Amino acid sequence: MILPKIKVLKSHGWQYIPDLNNVTLTEEFRGRVELSETSDMSDVEAAAKICPTQAITTVPFSLDMGRCLFCGECALRAPRNIRFTNDYKIGSTSREALIVTPQTKSVDFHQQNVRKEIPKLFGRALKLRQVSAAGDASVEMELNATGNVNFDFGRYGVEFVASPRHADGVVITGPISKSMAEPLDICFKAIPDPKIVIVCGSEAISGGLYAQSKAVDRSFLEKYHVDLWLPGTPTHPMTFIDGVMNLIGLKKR
Amino acid sequence: MIYYITDNRNQAIHLREIPEVDYAALxxxxxxxxxxxxxxxxxxxxRPEEQKLRFYLILLDDATAQIMISSFSMEYYEDIALPSLTALHPALHPFEREITELYNVEFDSMPWNxxxxxxxxxxxxxxxIDNYPFYTIEGESLHEVNVGPIHAGIIEPGAFRFICNGENVxxxxxxxxYQHRGVENEFTATDNRLRQMLLSESIAGDSAVSHGVAFAMAMEKLSGxxxxxxxxxxxxxxxxLERMAMHIADTGALCTDxxxxLGQVACEALRxxxxxxxxxxxxxxxxxxxxxPSGTNKPLTKEKVEMIRQNVAQIKRxxxxxxxxIKTSASLLARYxxxxxVPKQEMQRIGGVGMAARASGVSRDIRSSHPYLAYGTELKHESIIKRQGDVMARLMVRCREVLQSADYIEQILSNYTPAESHLPDYDSPLKEESISIALMEGWRGEICHVAITDKEGKIETYKIKDPSLHNWLALALAVRGEGISDFPINNKSFNLSYCGHDL
Incomplete structure (x- = not known):
């Protein structure tokens, strides 16, 4: 019947975010970390001790957002030294750029690392094949959300496709379980050249909680060049959108 | 006595209290x-215990809210096969399969080992995994369809093998x-309780709160x-809130498929x-x-209570x-x-749990059968039950549960006064040589966490059960006789967890 549909439409209204370059997340969101050194670093030592993924180094003071699970417990123990901001622009082409020091005021995208052909070929349309390799479904749902009615990343021609043959690159989530190592490799080989690799979520970047597990096999990341690292547990849709837009030359951070 | 009897609100139990019986008696x-x-x-x-392999069985009595625990042991390398319980009650198949996989214990006349x-x-x-022994049927009119492990959408991996007769499955x-990460082992490999807490949140990311609550409850029973x-x-x-979000997401997914x-985008926005x-x-x-565990870093403030109430009221409307x-769209009903x-009898035989079981008329709901948190006290929970057991019934259970959850949130928050809260507890010693069982009802269904500590109070064994462990078989049965093109809506109507199953 038509009446209920009109009601749904009316309540639904307009949902899309008009400008993806101009989004502010809630203050509660835990994104980029800011560090400050103090003369007494005992709080940081306590925070480093409890950090579940050993993301914090005390000397010299740094925090690796590629290992960080953004639980925020360190900031509660060392409030003078560690603060989570709501800045979601935390992706980079450089793995090292994810390591935050007291000097870091924003995450450097390292634009110079982007291969020349990427913006040229993919700037107007980028089709990606996602492979979940023991991801816990939260990163996967956030990637789905990038195409939903709110974020609508499809407006820039960035979409996920079913077949690797139709794809320009792969988005990997999860610590990469042993059982998924081979399927991932087969899928990546099926993507025509030139192709890109995006590693999405702290678990994929560093193995996260499963870095030491005997059930994972992370050799893929040693074998292939990674074009974009996107931290988060899970990676927020805006982190993904910002990272990819920088990668394909739609914006400069 | 074959069983030690406790309930979902009781403390951890010393291992020596658990009766050790003959397998034959059990x-x-x-x-x-x-x-x-x-x-x-x-x-x-x-699990290995000193020189023996000790088996624990946790039985639930939905009528009396009892948790009944029993155990038996056998020597390593003992060359006898235990008579299979799966042969009588298929619901036990994942458990017996796991025991065989990990310890090589054989079950006699196990039908699906x-x-x-x-x-x-x-x-x-x-x-x-690449030489999984798939069941095959010979026949010239039949063909096989293989899907996975990597699926068409952005979802987790798993391999599906259909045997089809024409269009019909x-x-x-x-x-x-494919998703196996060794979660249970990681729990025992660390003493950092924050790390264990985060592990529980990663068991199934779409049930982070549910598994988190189960872990916190298991620890609180051990620390007192x-x-x-x-x-x-x-x-x-x-x-x-988690239940609402996921049920809304799945309503949207059912519309997509x-x-x-219109239904898809409306649900996306609401999720x-x-x-x-x-x-x-x-x-x-x-x-x-x-x-x-035992506290929170994120206590509700007055402003947050108001924010949640307002949002939930709007989402509900x-x-x-x-x-x-959906209910008045003939073209949707024709598909759903x-x-x-999945008839009730079948659902019960395979041990289905949660909302999928309730859609088939099996009244399994830990919130009412084994109350915890505010269930059974402040909230008098009544499960939503449908009898048809089809995609529509599963969708309607979801729909009604979203509205029910919204009512529960309003009921709690409308007379909620923020008070001094405790910080989380990561340091309290845990009771030694004890077993702690935490049961809760996630949005998919029954979640069971079991922690067993050693002589020093360290977690020696951690066992996790996600509802998906039971319900995957229900999906396999649901599509029998259906057109293969109806697989996606069946799949979405269950929306089971791969990582929760694979651990």
Whole structure:
């Protein structure tokens, strides 16, 4: 019947975010970390001790957002030294750029690392094949959300496709379980050249909680060049959108 | 006495209290008992204990809220096969398969003794996931369709093998294990309770709050530091928010898969609003960071209570409009009704749990049968039951549960006064040589966490059961006789977890 549909439409209204370059997340969101050194670093030592993924180094003071699970417990123990901001622009082409020091005021995208052909070929349309390799479904749902009615990343021609043959690159989530190592490799080989690799979520970047597990096999990341690292547990849709837009030359951070 | 009897609110139990019986006695008892609807097995696993392999079986009595625990042992390398309980009660198949996979214990006349998840510590290393022994049927008119492990959308991996007669599915077999990360082992490899807490939030990311609550409850029973009343109410609100978000997401997914875009986008927007509500509370859209043992870093403030109440009221109103629309759209009903039917008797035999079981008329709901948190006290929970057992019934259970959850959140928050809260407890010693059992009802269904400590109070064994462990078989049965093109809506109507199963 038509009446209920009109009601749904009316309540639904307009949902899309008009400008993806101009989004502010809630203050509660835990994104980029800011560090400050103090003369007494005992709080940081306590925070480093409890950090579940050993993301914090005390000397010299740094925090690796590629290992960080953004639980925020360190900031509660060392409030003078560690603060989570709501800045979601935390992706980079450089793995090292994810390591935050007291000097870091924003995450450097390292634009110079982007291969020349990427913006040229993919700037107007980028089709990606996602492979979940023991991801816990939260990163996967956030990637789905990038195409939903709110974020609508499809407006820039960035979409996920079913077949690797139709794809320009792969988005990997999860610590990469042993059982998924081979399927991932087969899928990546099926993507025509030139192709890109995006590693999405702290678990994929560093193995996260499963870095030491005997059930994972992370050799893929040693074998292939990674074009974009996107931290988060899970990676927020805006982190993904910002990272990819920088990668394909739609914006400069 | 074959069983030690406790309930879901009791403390951890010393291992010596758990009766150690003969397998034959337990087998005889279960043979009879499991024919009654009120009983089902929540967990059944083995672990090395000194020179022996000790098996623990946790039985739930839905009628009396009792948790009944029993155990038996055998020598390593003892060359006898235990008579299989699966042969009588198929519901036990995942447990017996896991025991065989990890310890090489054989079950006599076990009908479906296939590897469960190809765990890294399995006994038979020659058995690998790429040579999973799929069932086959000979016949010239039949063909096989293989799907996975990588699927078409952005979802987790698993391998599906269909045997089809023309367009119709004769048989579906689901091979899982691609997501195996060794979660249970990681729990015992560390003493850092924060790390263990985060592990529990990663068991299934779409149930981070549910598994988080189960872990926190298991720890609180061992440390004796109970959550206070306000914290219990906050956790209940977080759980019901998670239930709402996922049921709305799946309503949208069911619309997507029949090409109904209005329902899809309306639900996408409503899910965004729900998880953004959780994010505004705790900083994470999936509620990671919200649940912590014996305390919280994110207590509800007056402003947050108002924010949640307002959002939930709006989501409820708008979602109800979507529900009315679906119910009055003939083209949708034509796809959902009488599709993927799992009759009650079958659902019960395979041990289905949660909302999928309730859609088939099996009244399994830990919130009412084994109350915890605010259920059974402040909230008098009544399960939503449908009888048809088809895609439509599963959708309607979801729809009604969203509205019910919204009511529960409003009921709790309308007379909620923020009070002094405790910080999380990561240091309290745990009771030594004890077993702690935490049961809770996630949005998919029954979650059971079992922690066993050693002489120093360290976690020596951690066992996790996600509802998906039981319900994957229900999906396989649902599609029998259906057109293969109806697989997606059946799949979405269950929306089971791969990582929760594979661990």
């Amino acid at each position: 087998y005889e008892d279960l043979k009879e008992r499991l024919t009654q609807e009120q009983y089902h097995v929540a967990h059944y696993f083995a 296939k590897p469960l998840r190809f765990a890294f510590n399995r006994r038979n290393r020659n058995s690998t 004769l048989h579906l077999e689901i091979a899982l294990g 530091k109970k959550a206070d009343e306000n914290l219990e109410r906050e956790r209940t609100v977080a759980l019901e 029949v090409g109904y875009q 965004t609003m729900t998880i953004n509500t959780t994010q505004a509370w705790c900083g994470n859209r999936f509620g990671k960071g919200l649940i912590r 708008r979602y109800n409009e979507v529900r009315e629309d 009704e009488q599709c993927g039917n």
